[in-house]
Amino acid sequence: MATGVPSQNFMRKLPESDDEVLDRIEGLVSELAAIKRWDAEKAGNRKYPPPDEILAFRARRMRYDEILPDLFELVRRLERIKNAQREIGDS
Numbered sequence: 001m002a003t004g005v006p007s008q009n010f011m012r013k014l015p016e017s018d019d020e021v022l023d024r025i026e027g028l029v030s031e032l033a034a035i036k037r038w039d040a041e042k043a044g045n046r047k048y049p050p051p052d053e054i055l056a057f058r059a060r061r062m063r064y065d066e067i068l069p070d071l072f073e074l075v076r077r078l079e080r081i082k083n084a085q086r087e088i089g090d091s
Contacts, residue, residue: 018085021078028071035060 039060042053049057 018078018081021074021081025071025074025078028067028074032064032067032071035064 039057042049042057046053
């Protein structure tokens with residue numbers, strides 16, 4: 001269930017530098033793309049998928065819902081880092 005709150009895993013260690021933030025963003029976007037590809041591949045033309053594929057689909061949906069708030073938080077963090085760097089450069 002999506003809550004809009006970053007996951008516990010995400011909150012354990014926030015990246016400090018913009019390179020770390022970009023690496024985490026890239027990793028999460030890759031994971032979202034993999035979920036999308038896997039869902040498209042598994043969905044195929046099956047009207048009635050086997051129960052194990054239904055459970056796997058639900059697990060992927062849950063992970064997808066965890067990734068989005070983490071991704072949004074990383075983008076906000078990157079914006080804050082960039083703004084702070086601009087302020088330092090302006091002074």
